[in-house]
Amino acid sequence: MAFKKIGLAITFSPNSQALLFEAKRFRELFKAELVLIHIGDYSEVLNAELTKMIDETGIANGTYKLLWQEGDVEDSILELCTTEKIDLLIAGALIKENFLKYYIGSVARTLMREAPCSVLLLTQPSVVRAPFKKICVSVDFSSLSEPSARKAYEVSSLLNCKELFFIREFQLPALATTVYDSGSKEEAQQMRRIWQDEEKNKMELFVRELNITDADVKTVCLYGKQGWEASNWVSENKGDLFVIPSPARKPKLLDRIFQHDWEFVFKQLPCSLLIVKPENAD
Structure with a gap:
């Protein structure tokens, strides 16, 4: 089996739904567990919005774990990758970043360098995968x-x-x-x-x-x-x-x-x- 447990950090950004579809496809392909991670303050309203977005991708209830955690985005994701024993973390990335963002380091770039597991960066996540x-x-x-x-x-x-x-x-x-x-x-x-x-x-x-x-x-x-x-x-x-x-x-x-x-x-x-x-x- 290529990967046993897949992780995806989800937000309310425009490409989140596409990344969810990608995670669903790879979960089915690898027959893996799926862990969805959201970093931020928990609320019933936001949790309902996230759950609705997940449901719209066709990811069945009971086939994934949704985790909420407060704190620094990068550190929290890296910590959860370790504690949840994730072996493939999926993320989206821009093909190019500006000078300032690159040298400070975006979340995606930090995960690429420091993640304790394999990382799949999709430059063009899509609802329908080519x-x-x-x-x-x-x-x-x-x-x-x-x-x-x-x-x-x-x-x-x-x-x-x-x-x-x-x-x-x-x-x-x-x-x-x-x-x-x-x-x-x-x-x-x-x-x-x-x-x-x-x-x-x-x-x-x-x-x-x-x-x-x-x-x-x-x-x-x-x-x-x-x-x-x-x-x-x-x-x-x-x-x-x-x-x-x-x-x-x-x-x-x-x-x-x-x-x-x-x-x-x-x-x-x-x-x-x-x-x-x-x-x-x-």
């Missing part, structure tokens, strides 16, 4: 790559996705030195081709070791900075869902300013994003 036809997965050969790839495969199988791409980004630290020392761009290009062939071989071995026999997995090797190249490739090739491993640590302000690793992806989402947190992770 199918995910192309799922792209980042592979960096770290300990998180295998669980991310397996989870992406599970999701793609359940969604009957037609295309599954494993993307590997790599850099050659010695390349610039080679060009500077020898002045030969041809030699540098040859080094790059050799390295790219090695990366392709490693990717093919990685796929074989996953033992995925009933899916047509395509591999892509890109030269460049992690996060930048894959995000651009996914955007240019019209990916529907980009799957990445959860960041290893909470980034500091300087990481956001200088765009380390996944910060570029977090700022400019190429499409909907699934951030996979390994099971039993701290």
Whole structure:
């Protein structure tokens, strides 16, 4: 089972109903429990409005848990994800945010960086879901790559996705030195081709070791900075869902300013994003 318990933070915003429909679909797809979270002061009137909105999506009574909690929105959601043992949190996100909002951090961006579970960010939540036809997965050969790839495969199988791409980004630290020392761009290009062939071989071995026999997995090797190249490739090739491993640590302000690793992806989402947190992770 890809995910056992799904969480969704709901508000009275314009896209709340669309997110409820999305949560309903994923709950049915994964045969999972559904926890709906509202952060704010409780009142009978507001509770009735929320319940009505939930009923209008066709989510049956008794198939979900509705939780109210007062306090800071981000901290409360993160706390409930832990206490309720949610393993997939669904949220909506704007494709772009302005400078101020990005560096202060929106609720969605905070959840992406700090959630104790996997996070699915939908850039265009819809009452009627367009199918995910192309799922792209980042592979960096770290300990998180295998669980991310397996989870992406599970999701793609359940969604009957037609295309599954494993993307590997790599850099050659010695390349610039080679060009500077020898002045030969041809030699540098040859080094790059050799390295790219090695990366392709490693990717093919990685796929074989996953033992995925009933899916047509395509591999892509890109030269460049992690996060930048894959995000651009996914955007240019019209990916529907980009799957990445959860960041290893909470980034500091300087990481956001200088765009380390996944910060570029977090700022400019190429499409909907699934951030996979390994099971039993701290």
